[in-house]
Amino acid sequence: MLEVDLKENTAALQREMASLQRSLHYRSLVLLCLLLADLWEAEAGQIRYSVPEEIDKGSFVGNIAKDLSWEPLVLAERGVRIVSRGRTQLFALDPRSGSLITADRIDREELCAQSERCLVNFNILLEDKLTIYSVEVEITDINDNAPRFGVEELELKISEMNTPGFRIPLKSAHDADVGENTLKKYELNSNDHFSLDVRSGTDGNKYPELVLERALDREKEAVHHFILVASDGGDPVRSGTCRIRVKVLDANDNAPVFTQPEYHVSVPENMPVGTRILTVTATDSDEGYNAQVTYFREKPPGEKAEIFELKSSGDITIIKSLDYEDAKLHEIDIEAQDGPGLLTRTKVIVTVLDVNDNAPEFYMTSATSSVPEDSPPGTIIALFNVHDRDSGQNAFVTCSLPEKLPFKLERSVDNYHRLVTTTTLDREQFSFYNITLTAKDGGNPPLSTDAHVLLQVADINDNPPTFRSRSYSAYILENNPRGTSIFSVLADDPDSDDNARVTYSLAEDTFQGAPLSSYISINSDTGVLYALRSFDYEEFQDMQLWVIALDSGNPPLSSNVSLNLFLVDQNDNVPEILYPTLPTDGSTGVELAPRSAEPGYLVTKVVAVDRDSGQNAWLSYRLLKASEPGLFSVGLHTGEVRTARALIDRDALKQSLVMAVQDHGQPPLSATVTLTIAVADSIPEVLADLGSIETPADPDNSDITLYLVVAVAAVSCVFLAFVIVLLTLRLHRWHSSRQLQTAGDKLAGVPTSHFMGVDGVHAFLQTYSHEVSLTADSRQSHLIFPQPNYADTLISQESCEKKDFLSAPQSLLDEKGDKTFQVNIFSELAY
Numbered sequence: 001m002l003e004v005d006l007k008e009n010t011a012a013l014q015r016e017m018a019s020l021q022r023s024l025h026y027r028s029l030v031l032l033c034l035l036l037a038d039l040w041e042a043e044a045g046q047i048r049y050s051v052p053e054e055i056d057k058g059s060f061v062g063n064i065a066k067d068l069s070w071e072p073l074v075l076a077e078r079g080v081r082i083v084s085r086g087r088t089q090l091f092a093l094d095p096r097s098g099s100l101i102t103a104d105r106i107d108r109e110e111l112c113a114q115s116e117r118c119l120v121n122f123n124i125l126l127e128d129k130l131t132i133y134s135v136e137v138e139i140t141d142i143n144d145n146a147p148r149f150g151v152e153e154l155e156l157k158i159s160e161m162n163t164p165g166f167r168i169p170l171k172s173a174h175d176a177d178v179g180e181n182t183l184k185k186y187e188l189n190s191n192d193h194f195s196l197d198v199r200s201g202t203d204g205n206k207y208p209e210l211v212l213e214r215a216l217d218r219e220k221e222a223v224h225h226f227i228l229v230a231s232d233g234g235d236p237v238r239s240g241t242c243r244i245r246v247k248v249l250d251a252n253d254n255a256p257v258f259t260q261p262e263y264h265v266s267v268p269e270n271m272p273v274g275t276r277i278l279t280v281t282a283t284d285s286d287e288g289y290n291a292q293v294t295y296f297r298e299k300p301p302g303e304k305a306e307i308f309e310l311k312s313s314g315d316i317t318i319i320k321s322l323d324y325e326d327a328k329l330h331e332i333d334i335e336a337q338d339g340p341g342l343l344t345r346t347k348v349i350v351t352v353l354d355v356n357d358n359a360p361e362f363y364m365t366s367a368t369s370s371v372p373e374d375s376p377p378g379t380i381i382a383l384f385n386v387h388d389r390d391s392g393q394n395a396f397v398t399c400s401l402p403e404k405l406p407f408k409l410e411r412s413v414d415n416y417h418r419l420v421t422t423t424t425l426d427r428e429q430f431s432f433y434n435i436t437l438t439a440k441d442g443g444n445p446p447l448s449t450d451a452h453v454l455l456q457v458a459d460i461n462d463n464p465p466t467f468r469s470r471s472y473s474a475y476i477l478e479n480n481p482r483g484t485s486i487f488s489v490l491a492d493d494p495d496s497d498d499n500a501r502v503t504y505s506l507a508e509d510t511f512q513g514a515p516l517s518s519y520i521s522i523n524s525d526t527g528v529l530y531a532l533r534s535f536d537y538e539e540f541q542d543m544q545l546w547v548i549a550l551d552s553g554n555p556p557l558s559s560n561v562s563l564n565l566f567l568v569d570q571n572d573n574v575p576e577i578l579y580p581t582l583p584t585d586g587s588t589g590v591e592l593a594p595r596s597a598e599p600g601y602l603v604t605k606v607v608a609v610d611r612d613s614g615q616n617a618w619l620s621y622r623l624l625k626a627s628e629p630g631l632f633s634v635g636l637h638t639g640e641v642r643t644a645r646a647l648i649d650r651d652a653l654k655q656s657l658v659m660a661v662q663d664h665g666q667p668p669l670s671a672t673v674t675l676t677i678a679v680a681d682s683i684p685e686v687l688a689d690l691g692s693i694e695t696p697a698d699p700d701n702s703d704i705t706l707y708l709v710v711a712v713a714a715v716s717c718v719f720l721a722f723v724i725v726l727l728t729l730r731l732h733r734w735h736s737s738r739q740l741q742t743a744g745d746k747l748a749g750v751p752t753s754h755f756m757g758v759d760g761v762h763a764f765l766q767t768y769s770h771e772v773s774l775t776a777d778s779r780q781s782h783l784i785f786p787q788p789n790y791a792d793t794l795i796s797q798e799s800c801e802k803k804d805f806l807s808a809p810q811s812l813l814d815e816k817g818d819k820t821f822q823v824n825i826f827s828e829l830a831y
Helices: 002-037 110-112 681-687 690-694 704-732 732-748 797-801 810-816
Strands: 046-052 059-063 081-082 092-093 099-102 121-124 131-140 151-159 166-167 183-188 196-201 205-214 222-232 239-249 264-266 278-280 292-299 308-310 315-318 329-336 341-352 361-367 370-372 380-385 397-401 407-411 416-421 432-440 449-458 471-477 485-488 503-508 520-522 526-529 543-551 560-568 576-579 591-593 601-606 607-609 619-626 630-634 639-641 654-663 670-679 755-758 761-765 771-775 780-784
Touching: 002 771, 081 092, 092 121, 110 131, 121 607, 166 630, 183 196, 183 205, 196 222, 205 222, 264 278, 278 341, 308 329, 361 407, 361 449, 380 432, 380 449, 380 520, 397 601, 407 432, 449 761, 485 560, 503 520, 503 560, 576 670, 591 601, 591 704, 601 670, 619 630, 630 654
Parallel strands: 046 131, 151 239, 264 341, 370 449, 471 560, 591 670
Antiparallel strands: 059 099, 081 121, 092 099, 121 131, 166 205, 183 222, 196 205, 222 239, 278 315, 292 329, 308 315, 329 341, 361 380, 380 416, 397 432, 407 416, 432 449, 485 526, 503 543, 520 526, 543 560, 576 607, 601 639, 619 654, 630 639, 654 670, 755 761, 771 780
């Protein structure tokens, strides 16, 4: 009978396998139908799709371009890409069609194990706008896993004393699929003693139990064989089998019983390895060997590594560190078996409690390394995501920046943050920023992570060149060589590169009727100014010009500064003697000194000027040579020629003096003048000695011409006329006083030509004019003589123009014939 049942079961299995093979042809059709059933949702900015597991790489998931209203061809231009956190990329974007496709084979069981729903979340980033879209793809299960038993063959022992209705729990099968594709039913081949009953647990799983239908008789049949088939609800249906061998024993009619049908324990994830977390206990009502209970852990298929260890005493200990982020819940199936082999099972549910053992993690999605300094507030510098693998308050992350930085953080969707500017940046103040981003979770104690963003501030031309002084002054010696470096200006520009490259130029202007560029040039790169010509202090003393500094930015910026150029005088001009002047009409100038002159008598004055300035124009006078040493002295600073002693009879009528005028420059320059002084008390005396004057007594003065002799005679005549006028004035005292008063009142009317300035000192020039004309043809003599003239007396020009004519003795005309004598004496006194 048992053999017939086995044959029937085998034939049924073969028919089922053939049915499974035929259903494979419809698999592709089923997959296509599943793809057409993708879900689309657009709530709160999230896109949802659905895709079955195990589909081929490159399979269509959803049309991102259509759902976001994009054109497929602009996906690459907008920089669209998928961003995920530390997970293998399961999906990709097709740039040609704008579709979301699979990037690899997807195994739902590997991703989500027994979770009811398997969701894969990632983000799509638009780099041009830095916009994030959340995408959620549900991985739907297909029936790719058959139910599996933990063992291929199960041996059971049952006492023949057991009455009908006795239940024996069997090993349950495990199906990795979920939903309709998971385990649905158990089937047992038919027999006379046992039936199969499936019980649903509190966890929703199905547990098969072997139910004794008829009393056993070990003598008739000591061993019973069964095949237990576990089938899922997929299409096609998949199944697994387990062979059951039931051995009939005597007297053991009680199975072990756990103290709790299900154990629950909560353990922190940082619990040390080796810690005992729970002790399970099962008791058996039997005695002796039938009551000896041993514990076994039922290892589910596919479990790779054990985290807990069940000891023979029922203690459960940790043998591998727990990690809340990997698994939040662990289920341990435990069996208790007595000596003869009866068993019972229980479940231990271990809940892992989260502790704050993970610091926040930064995922920098996009960041710029440089930003122009004129970027407006709100410019995005970086986009990043912060994630904490912990949960609850431990995963609540806050981001912060150091204070007093021109940046702020803006929170976006899905824990994304933007780093944006709050004000306009200034490269000249800070050329770069090393921004520290701090992410801190809400644990106790909190954990934090820092990320650094190095930002360079790009320069723009926002600063004009700046001179180091508001104005400049430069000094240069006159008579400078052409091309001489005069001065150097420097302008600073706080910008960089071309924006800080400064060129220099001169403002267009004219100076003394000529372009300024004909006087001065400037090196456009160095700012050094050069003289294009030799300058003359006597031509001009100072010059003002403007220097322009222009940077190379776009547009360029400029500034200017004034430069005052002052010439420094050099001793390049020889003193110029104004009096006595060199004769121009062939006559010789002669000064008159009466023999009755006392020591200190002012004979004449040498007047000289120097076109230079300052010390170079300070003049000193000295006597180089004299025909009668010790007779005359010269004022060192006044140039006045005075008698040093009283004149005596043996002194020569003609005295010759050579005077030098020297400035105080380095080296000093000088000029010389020769003075001829006639010594006589009366004009006839002068005329009587004209013959001797014509022949110089001093061999060194042999170059004196005849005109000098004639001039000395004329001076004598003038002196005689002067004495006569004095006598007349004494007789007419009242009249003379009137004339002197009139001359003093009219002093203010002296023309400005009689004044000249030397270094700011005004000199008033007083002219003495003595003219004596002796004409032989007319046979009469006229003496033209002004008002009485003294060395220290100033007279007006008007009084000088009045002339008195005196008749000269006829004998004078007879002695000299047709000779004409003219003597001009000029004395200019400088104050």
